[in-house]
Amino acid sequence: MSAPVRRTYTHATPVALTSKTSLVAVAMAVCLWASSAPAQTLPRGVVVDPVPCADDPAQTYALYLPSNYSPERSWSVLLAFHPAALGRQMAEKFQAAAEQYGYIVAASNNARNGPHAISAAAAQAMGTDVSRRFSVDLQRVYLTGMSGGARVALGIALGNPNIAGVVASSAGYPDSQPRETVPFPVFGTAGTEDFNYVEMRLLDRRLSSPHFLAVFDGGHTLPPVEIATDALAWMELQAIRSRRRVRDDALVGRMLEKRRAAIAATSGLADTHYLLRALVSDFSGLADVTAEERRLDEMSRQSDVKKALKREREMDEAEVRLLGEIIDLEGQLGDEGRRVVAMMTLRERLSTLSRRAAADSDTPERRQGRRQLRWVVAGASGRVQDREYLALLEQHRLQGR
Numbered sequence: 001m002s003a004p005v006r007r008t009y010t011h012a013t014p015v016a017l018t019s020k021t022s023l024v025a026v027a028m029a030v031c032l033w034a035s036s037a038p039a040q041t042l043p044r045g046v047v048v049d050p051v052p053c054a055d056d057p058a059q060t061y062a063l064y065l066p067s068n069y070s071p072e073r074s075w076s077v078l079l080a081f082h083p084a085a086l087g088r089q090m091a092e093k094f095q096a097a098a099e100q101y102g103y104i105v106a107a108s109n110n111a112r113n114g115p116h117a118i119s120a121a122a123a124q125a126m127g128t129d130v131s132r133r134f135s136v137d138l139q140r141v142y143l144t145g146m147s148g149g150a151r152v153a154l155g156i157a158l159g160n161p162n163i164a165g166v167v168a169s170s171a172g173y174p175d176s177q178p179r180e181t182v183p184f185p186v187f188g189t190a191g192t193e194d195f196n197y198v199e200m201r202l203l204d205r206r207l208s209s210p211h212f213l214a215v216f217d218g219g220h221t222l223p224p225v226e227i228a229t230d231a232l233a234w235m236e237l238q239a240i241r242s243r244r245r246v247r248d249d250a251l252v253g254r255m256l257e258k259r260r261a262a263i264a265a266t267s268g269l270a271d272t273h274y275l276l277r278a279l280v281s282d283f284s285g286l287a288d289v290t291a292e293e294r295r296l297d298e299m300s301r302q303s304d305v306k307k308a309l310k311r312e313r314e315m316d317e318a319e320v321r322l323l324g325e326i327i328d329l330e331g332q333l334g335d336e337g338r339r340v341v342a343m344m345t346l347r348e349r350l351s352t353l354s355r356r357a358a359a360d361s362d363t364p365e366r367r368q369g370r371r372q373l374r375w376v377v378a379g380a381s382g383r384v385q386d387r388e389y390l391a392l393l394e395q396h397r398l399q400g401r
Contacts, residue, residue: 044069049088059125062087064095064105074137080107081149093222097232106130113148139244140164147171157184167231170196170220178206185210185238187231191218192367195375198319252286269308333386350396
């Protein structure tokens with residue numbers, strides 16, 4: 001693994017397959033894919049974009065076939081969803097990982113933030129087309145998405161017990177509610193200044209089924225290629241654990257050494273504790289991790305580690321509370337009796353966040369201020385119609401994502 005900084009209140013209205021009907025329809029489409037794969041002549045080893053779906057040419061996707069693709073064997077497939085229908089960006093992000101681990105990548109150019117029916121139709125069309133063109137291992141179907149696309153991917157997976165895993169970048173479940181378990185592994189990613197950062201941390205903290213959260217320096221965006229590659233490597237490890245693929249001790253050994261190197265390069269107590277716990281969870285039963293188990297047990301009993309973990313939880317909780325308070329204040333803007341006080345309080349809160357966000361030093365407080373400010377500004381138009389307040393928010397809008 002790379003050495004992520006590590007491992008929420010959610011932005012705007014979740015873009016997801018929220019209706020039971022659409023979830024079931026897409027789930028059935030995935031389950032009923034045909035396994036036969038007619039001959040295809042699309043280039044290998046490069047991203048091909050667009051690829052029109054045979055049944056509906058208006059539905060297209062960006063495609064990556066590994067350079068050694070052959071219909072003589074079945075291949076893992078990664079179906080990808082971008083919130084702005086930019087399939088190429090998704091395919092290029094996972095291209096190196098797909099080449100290394102043998103995945104077909106198909107990324108929709110139609111699924112996007114908006115009505116769930118659009119993404120449902122795109123997922124069904126793309127999934128059906130990929131399964132007809134190529135030799136797909138139906139036990140190794142994975143989903144990934146960015147922001148609203150992550151909600152689409154998780155929404156499909158929640159309605160389909162055969163999905164092998166989900167890589168969720170910068171957003172969680174369709175309803176934004178953490179869960180204790182899900183029937184598929186989840187590899188999450190988030191930037192340190194991502195407005196959905198806390199959502200992803202809460203998702204990670206609540207889950208007890210297989211999961212991992214990689215945090216990188218950045219905002220609301222796709223992760224670096226190295227972390228995207230780590231994500232598919234982690235899925236390979238989970239496939240070994242679930243016996244979806246044959247055991248490969250050489251692969252397990254390489255991954256274990258990389259994870260150990262990541263821990264050695266990590267200095268923060270909370271981050272080290274998290275990575276140790278994840279290593280023990282991922283590799284127990286596959287490799288000798290008694291040294292890590294012993295170290296994890298020792299760290300868990302140290303007062304300074306307990307304080308660091310408590311401080312992290314308190315910061316997350318404070319972030320959630322502040323955003324909740326802002327939503328409550330926004331709700332008061334429509335009440336003439338409370339509007340003046342609410343607007344004054346919102347001005348003060350936004351000014352405080354802007355000062356934190358503009359600090360010269362890159363501190364946890366500055367990162368928190370930047371992601372909170374971005375969350376408030378990015379989702380405001382879906383929550384409030386007050387023109388004066390929306391104009392105020394524009395004055396505090398940060399550049400970039």
